[in-house]
Amino acid sequence: MLAVVGLFLVGLAAAEATVAAQNRSHTDALLGKAGPLRVQAQELLNALLDQETAVRGYAVSGDRADLAPYDTGVRQEQERLTSMRRLAADYVEITADLDQVEAQAAQWRRAVAVPVITAVEQNGTAAGQELINDQGRAQFDQIRTTMTQLEGEILTARQDTARHVERTGNLLVVLLVIAALVVAVAGGLLLIALERMVIRPLTGLAGQVREVAEGDYQHRIHGSGPPEFQQLADDVDAMRRKIAKDLDEVREARERIEWVNTQLQKQAEELVRSNRDLEQFAYVASHDLQEPLRKVASFCQLLQRRYAGQLDERADQYIAFAVDGAQRMQRLINDLLAFSRIGRLTTGFTEVDLNRVMGEVAGQTEAARQYVDAELTWSELPTIRGEEPLLTNLLVNLVSNSVKFRRPDVPPKVHVSARLVDDEWEITCRDNGIGIEPEFADKIFVIFQRLHSKDAYPGTGIGLAIVKKIVEYHGGRVWVDTDTAEGTAIRFTLPALPEDVEAARAAAERAEQDGDPATEDTGPDGDAQADRTGGAGDAPADHPADHTERTDLPAQPGPDADGQRPDGAGTGRPGGTKETVR
Structure with a gap:
């Protein structure tokens, strides 16, 4: 027609x-x-x-x-x-x-x-x-x-x-x-034909579909009218059968999930009890276990000082082993306690200026850097939200590791920089040390994982595990840049403040309009970063953003990533130091 x-x-x-x-x-x-x-x-x-x-x-x-x-x-x-x-x-x-x-x-x-x-x-x-x-x-x-x-x-x-x-x-x-x-x-x-050939069959099919939609999934759908509508009814009925089958599976899965939830609830209760036991263990480790361990270490040291040379050589060696073992046990317990407290004992996030944190890091690592004539520099660093003590501990571990794993007869140089990538700050700690083989790049962040013997490089092997836990607690990630030609570059990310992201985008738009190339490393203000002091004090007024602290001392054994001297002695600064601020 x-x-x-x-x-x-x-x-x-x-x-x-x-x-x-x-x-x-x-x-x-x-x-x-x-x-x-x-x-x-x-x-x-x-x-x-x-x-x-x-x-x-x-x-x-x-x-x-x-x-x-x-x-x-x-x-x-x-x-x-x-x-x-x-x-x-x-x-x-x-x-x-x-x-x-x-x-x-x-x-x-x-x-x-x-x-x-x-x-x-x-x-x-x-x-x-x-x-x-x-x-x-x-x-x-x-x-x-x-x-x-x-x-x-x-x-x-x-x-x-x-x-x-x-x-x-x-x-x-x-x-x-x-x-x-x-x-x-x-x-x-045409209207008459549509009403007889299309509307009536479609209305009937819609009524049957509504019955199924209301919950009668066993109602079989029949089609009438043109062959296309009959085929559509068959397809809808096939879909009904599949939905009914899926609902049966969902019902069975729901029963299984309820059983699993019951088991998870029981496991959660067990986990709560386990956490209480762990907290009790941490308390015991920090108080009850430390006391007999200190007593053993003290008396072993007394034996070493009082009877050194009076017994045979093997007895002196045994006493030295006992003293070293007690001291290492103390360090392990302290490191485990510090690792367990991350994220559990919190002071709340605040805005932290990483430049101020680096000043504190420079002060804490000053003695270690003096022993090996190390140089610490850093570029303009951003302000982020986090816990300042944890961030200080994070950077202290990274700088201490860079100083410890140095090349023989090469003064260590450590540089910390930051750049904005999307909505995160990517912070890099780069050194000129012995470097890390790519196949070990993931293993170094495992707790107590060591790539060298304790005689070659002292420490408990927990420093980078603490670094990873602190970074992840702040919502970032940490990795080793395996493309570094010399030394080691450890990178980690921290969420950026919204105002820093907006400022960087505005600066990028202005640079694009002016035709200026983007800089490789930009600070919070989007401009090229300048080096800052490695010391704990403020910079001189005439050079507010370009400083390097360097201590020229005879090379002596320095502290490891855990802040401990290999010989267990104190970290007092010896005389005869020389500071040069460039």
Whole structure:
């Protein structure tokens, strides 16, 4: 039905287009040809009358000025004849009348007008008046008759064109009415067909789907109507069966989850009890275990000092082993306690200036750096949210490790820098030490994991595990940059403050607009970072952002990553130090 209606409407549209083109053509002829022809015919008649009147006046007065209308009329006659021939190209009768008017006017001028003008010029007005007779008037009357016939032809052509316009307009209206009727009838038939073939089957299918949606998943869905709707009903019923199967599985999974939740609840209760036991153990380790351990260590040291050299060599060696073991046990217990307290005993996050933290780090590691002539520098560091004691411990461990794992006969150099990456600060601690092989990059963060013997590099192997736990407690991550050509570069991230992120984005937009390249390492203000002092004090006023602390001392054993001297002695600063601030 749609195809038939469409073809019929296409035919009507083609007919309407043809009739509309004809109507426009007839309208153009009426307005652009017949109308102007009628006006120009009157102007042509006026031009001929002006010629005849001017000749009569000149024959009476003999004044040459009276011939001006004659000359103007001749010129206007030629212009109107030319224009009317162009407009009357499609009208044969009008063209023939124009040719007859032109011939009669030329004949009248040769027989009457020109002789009268010549006679007046040569013999005076009386001779001219004699030539104006009934024969001349008869010739001009013939011109009038022809002009009347021409106007009649023009009027007839105009009326015929108007009838054509009216006929094509009426035909166009009839075609439009027929098209509207066809559309209305086809629309009505289409609605009836849609109601019977589409709406009724679809409504029935929707009702069955609603029954299933309300919870009756066992209701089988039947389709009716066109094959497509029946196929749709089969697909929906297949989906119903799958949903029912999935619901059964979900019901079984829910029962299993409830059982698992019960077990997790029991495990959580066990974990709470275990945590209480661990806290009790930590208390015992920090108080009860430390006391007998200190007693053992003290008495072993007394034995070592009092009886050194009095017993045999093996006895002295045994006593030294006992002293060393007691001291290492104390360090292990203290490190375990420190590791367990991270994230459990909290003072709350505050805004921490890492530049101030680095000043504290420089002070705490000063003695270790003096022993090995180490140099500590840092770039402009940001302000982040965190716990200042933990962040200080983090950086102290990193700097101490860089100082401890140095190359022989090479003064250690440690540099701490920061750059903003997306919404995190990436902080790097770089040194010129022995470096880390890529295959061990992940193992160094495991608690008590050591890559060297305690004789080569002292320590308990817990320093970097503490670093990892502090970083993760602050919402960051830590890793070893294995692409470093020399030494070690340990990088970790900390969340940036929103205002630092916005400032960096604004600076990047300004740099992009100005065409400036972005810097590799930018501080909180987005500009290139400058080195800061490695000491605990403030920088000199004339160099507020570029300082390096260096202590020139004889190379001596320094503290390990846990802040302990290998020999267990204190960390007092010896005399004879030299500080140079660059």
